[in-house]
């Protein structure tokens with residue numbers, strides 16, 4: 001209760017703080033204060049009617065109140081806005097399961113598992129008799145290689161040297177919802193302080209992303225490039241998205257975050273046009289950081305893409321990157337779990353030619369993440385060191401799962417006993433020991449890809465990490 005009270009007090013100071021309202025809603029939900037949770041989520045929706053997390057929050061409240069059809073309507077609304085929202089699919093899976101529609105429950109469960117490589121939900125898995133790992137195996141296999149690809153790719157490559165505005169239209173003043181200026185308070189919800197560990201990586205990001213925008217003249221004086229493309233890659237759940245959000249909170253300039261769902265349009269040519277608009281907006285608002293999370297959805301290897309629409313999108317993307325002239329002060333950051341599935345043309349000089357590997361957190365980083373996760377939770381006798389030892393190879397998302405699961409178990413014990421039950425250290429250790437690190441399969445996959453790959457910065461970094469003595473100790 002004390003953490004709830006602390007958030008309530010903070011909300012009195014800033015009643016319209018969306019991040020805090022969401023935090024409060026989730027905390028109330030965890031403690032089954034459904035009316036308060038709903039009030040918090042609905043307050044967010046008054047401030048921002050399209051806020052996905054708030055809609056999901058209301059959907060969860062409705063589900064817990066037994067209004068499954070109300071929950072389904074909300075979750076489906078989220079999917080209309082964001083078809084790849086794993087949490088909405090997971091909730092729909094629970095809804096259908098509660099209505100005994102196992103086929104549709106499984107369909108949504110599989111979709112959630114395929115979208116979110118770190119997703120695991122032991123309770124649902126038990127009820128469905130199916131693990132998230134099984135569900136991922138049913139993921140549609142990549143399309144067969146298209147023999148017509150090479151000519152198309154080469155033709156696109158041949159035009160790389162100069163850039164023309166393919167749409168030949170006046171500059172846009174188009175503001176996607178995800179465009180933030182330095183004055184927007186919304187974007188400052190996350191900063192480097194919320195990202196556990198990764199101190200070297202933070203400094204690398206400062207050097208490559210933040211300082212060039214802060215001190216362009218210094219960079220020029222030292223002959224260092226500003227602008228261009230940086231790729232952040234590594235196993236899922238290790239904080240890439242979190243880091244991107246933190247970059248938004250740290251950079252003193254405009255920030256634009258782009259997802260496939262924002263630009264994809266079924267009408268022929270419209271997707272490319274939308275992508276072009278995004279780049280135009282960034283150029284017109286320089287200095288600007290342009291972020292593409294899940295870069296692989298937009299930058300797929302054209303050899304594996306049969307639909308001409310997606311292939312055109314990749315060509316357009318390459319074209320736009322080439323249109324960013326040196327020192328134009330537009331920095332493009334892409335993040336991916338699957339660097340090997342990107343079209344190799346994206347790695348050429350001037351495109352995403354700088355890469356940052358985000359490995360699973362080492363001991364020190366796990367200690368920091370554990371401390372962050374334990375904050376404001378009713379945990380008795382937390383022993384960070386013991387938990388660090390029990391979580392070798394865990395990603396940040398795995399650690400979060402351990403805390404969430406332990407909270408769920410303590411909550412259920414509290415409901416059954418009618419008394420508050422703290423999250424004990426023993427419970428945390430038991431949950432941690434029952435969980436296999438989700439990064440393992442990523443490294444297995446990488447080994448396979450590395451065998452067939454040409455010598456490349458990606459795999460060298462990963463190999464270096466795997467061979468480092470500290471990795472062997474982990």
Ligand code: ADP
Nearest residue numbers: 195196236237238239240241242369396397400
């Ligand atoms: P990725 O983008 O690499 O797949 P995410 O950034 O989505 O991973 O991480 C999933 C969740 O795991 C985050 O929202 C956060 O709760 C937790 N997490 C991961 N890494 C960290 C970290 N370094 N510090 C704090 N939390 C983390």
